[in-house]
Amino acid sequence: MAKETGRKLVAANRKARHDYTIEDVFEAGVVLTGTEVKALRAGRASLVDGWCEVDGGEAWLHGVHIPEYAQGTWTNHAPRRKRKLLLHREEIERLDARTREKGHTIVPLALYFLDGRAKVEIALARGKKDWDKRQALRERQDNLEAQRAMRERRDR
DSSP states (O other), rough: OOOSSSEEEEEEEEEHHHHHHHHHHEEEEOOOHEEEHHHHHOOBOOOOEEEEEEEEEEEEESSBBBBTTOOOTOOOOOOOOEEEEEEOOOHHHHHHHHHHHHEEEEEEEEEETTEEEEEEEEEEEEEEOHHHHHHHHHHHHHHHHHHHHHHHHHHO
């Protein structure tokens, strides 16, 4: 079988970019069991309720739903088990120090395969207030309207 190359996106957490201000992004490996890998290769996962924590010098991914593999047997995995993240020691220490500050958290942004290995993109984020979310939506809408107006003016 030929070696897999490139990036194959499995799941993205688009809601995280709406609910949080992203300050720093990290790429981490994920410790998975065999049936989890097969379920991910089938393109099934959800990051919506996912979050990360640093516990005892190790980073853990919680709340990510990887459904059971359909052809799995008694060796199938638990869909919402906590999974260990593979990061460098300095990155874990930096994440731990920043999450101790008020308002910071670690959220998963994307789950993908990179050259055949499962990776998760996590972000150090600060929660947005409701007015921040409304302001971001308003700015995005204004930019879209400006682009539309320029396109219409150019096409005349």
